[in-house]
Amino acid sequence: MKTIVTTAGRRTEYTKQLAQNAATQLGLSYVDRQKRNIIQLQQHFQSDVLVATKSRWECHGLNSSEPFFFHPSSAKFRLKRLARGERDPLLEVCQLQAGDSFLDCTLGFGSDSLVAAFAIGDTGYIKGCEANPVLAFILQEAFHKGRTDYVEFESLMNQIQIISSDALSYLKQLDENSFDVIYMDPMFETLIKESDSIGPLRSLGVRESLSSEWIHEALRVAKKRVVLKAHFRSSWFKEFGFNQIIRPNTKFHYGFIEKAALNN
Incomplete structure (x- = not known):
């Protein structure tokens, strides 16, 4: 467009x-x-x-009634829960520790990467791929140039490097075992009516579907785990060999492939 x-x-x-x-x-x-x-x-x-x-950048999609601009989305309440010592399902499935490296293949608003940044601390590092260069620009300006209304997340945003690229192209550039955890959330496979907050992102985001090549490259680059977030009825878990974690009464489930298990 x-x-x-x-x-x-x-x-x-x-x-x-x-x-x-x-x-x-x-x-x-x-x-x-x-x-x-x-x-x-x-x-x-x-x-x-x-x-x-x-104070910020906005992108008004031709086919969207609401603009895209950076906001922390679910990270806002998830980080509050973590600060109170509560658990987060993404961190549990990723098994992130202080000092780990994390590649977010589908950055979106960056909410999952913000939560990951909380877990790995300033000794770890995070990179996030955004295939739409305009959205990548908006996130870059928000995360690293202060062009956002959410300055309270500055320390976490500073830990995240924005990569203006689709995930598969970027993965192909990386050496083996470059990141501890590779994470992917191709949210366009199944639309969720309740997810109104991501409407502008759905309009502007590049629609990416999982492929055998994408999974192969992710496993090559991962040291520990490749983690998938998808609709609970998604065929991707079984098709690509993910261990699906059942979460009752939730629309999305997580799945993982353990790198060490493949090498045994």
């Missing part, structure tokens, strides 16, 4: 410069608002619209 770059309705020289710089960096066209609203711009240019506001 085509994307143009513009400013918020009340343009300042600061937001104009931000928008022009982003357009150059991403190889997109800068368009002056000229008192047009987002819908008018979308319809006129038949494109998504990346908007520079005073």
Whole structure:
């Protein structure tokens, strides 16, 4: 989908410069608002619209009623639970420890990576792949340049390196045993009506389906485990040999493949 770059309705020289710089960096066209609203711009240019506001970036998808911008999504309440000493199912299946390395193949809002960052601490490291370069740009600006309203997560965001690439292409570049845990959440296999908060991401995200090649590369790069999150009825668990962890009354389950078990 085509994307143009513009400013918020009340343009300042600061937001104009931000928008022009982003357009150059991403190889997109800068368009002056000229008192047009987002819908008018979308319809006129038949494109998504990346908007520079005073404090953050927003991407208004042509086929979405809500903009994509960084927010911690489920990480906000999950981190509070962890701070109280409660458990998190992702951390349990990943078995992350302080100092581990974690590759998030499907970064999205980065909520799972934020939770992983809490577990591994500042001695570990995290990389997250985002296949849509515009979304990767928004996350990069939020995580490392302070272009976000969620500054309370700054220390965790700083631990996460944003990779503007699809997961399979990035995995192919890596050496064997490069990351302790490889994580994938290809959320578009089955739509969940209750997941309204990810609507903008669903509209703008690159739809990726698991393949034998993807799993092969993930297992090659992983030291310990490859972890999958999918709909509880997904055929992927059985098809690709994941040990599915049954979670009663939940729409999503986790599964894992233990690297050591394959080598025995």
